[in-house]
């Protein structure tokens with residue numbers, strides 16, 4: 001634990017955290033839950049809205065305009081936070097971009113664009129912030145992969161490539177950093193109601209219709225995903241290293257056979273043709 005924030009309580013009391021892509025969506029929810037649990041949080045994003053998101057979280061939150069693909073910017077933020085607080089305890093590599101294009105329509109430039117943010121951004125975060133954690137022999141890194149880091153999906157060739165890569169890099173970092181007291185794990189969300197997954201801001205009751213064939217039978221909220229990050233950031237997960245935590249309402253748990261016992265209500269009776 002670093003030096004600042006000693007008066008607060010909570011599961012992350014006094015821990016210094018960076019959350020990337022925190023202007024909105026899951027990143028903003030993670031930052032909020034971290035603050036509620038007593039952490040000092042640096043919210044970073046390319047969107048200027050990150051300033052307002054941080055301001056709303058109170059004095060333990062600060063904002064940085066930051067492109068995760070920019071190595072020099074990573075080094076500046078790491079150095080500033082380390083000088084101010086004595087070290088960084090938690091890094092959440094959450095920033096990500098999505099693109100829907102089938103494989104034949106995906107250009108190499110499209111693929112490189114997603115790789116740059118989702119893969120290079122996560123890599124740089126682990127390298128720059130992880131180095132300080134390894135030197136201090138403590139820390140937790142949580143990488144936001146996806147349900148799409150477990151299985152393929154049509155129109156998501158580039159995105160799936162990046163999320164499998166995040167899952168794989170997490171394992172390597174867990175193996176290399178673990179002996180130095182630094183834990184690295186991945187979270188695999190699916191169906192979380194954020195601007196990325198729901199850009200038209202469709203009301204939840206309509207969205208839920210599309211999820212009737214999954215175990216949860218509904219979409220998930222950003223806070224439900226953020227709670228997984230709290231666990232992996234906290235000392236409660238002290239024996240989790242290279243673990244994959246799915247928070248996807250059962251999306252990747254398997255599938256139902258229509259009309260057989262155990263299927264949800266919407267899949268009982270004869271299958272509509």
Ligand SMILES: NC(=O)c1ccc[n+]([C@@H]2O[C@H](COP(=O)([O-])OP(=O)(O)OC[C@H]3O[C@@H](n4cnc5c(N)ncnc54)[C@H](O)[C@@H]3O)[C@@H](O)[C@H]2O)c1
Pocket residue numbers: 020021022023024025026027044045046047066067068069094095096097098117121144145146147148188189190191192193194195196197
């Ligand atoms: N919403 C879901 O159902 C879902 C499912 C699986 C995985 N994810 C992953 O969760 C993470 C958060 O997604 P979200 O749903 O909150 O999406 P979102 O689009 O609402 O939020 C992503 C944030 O990342 C920021 N960002 C994008 N490029 C950046 C860059 N180069 N540098 C810094 N910040 C950048 C965006 O400005 C945005 O604020 C992403 O990595 C995404 O791939 C989301």
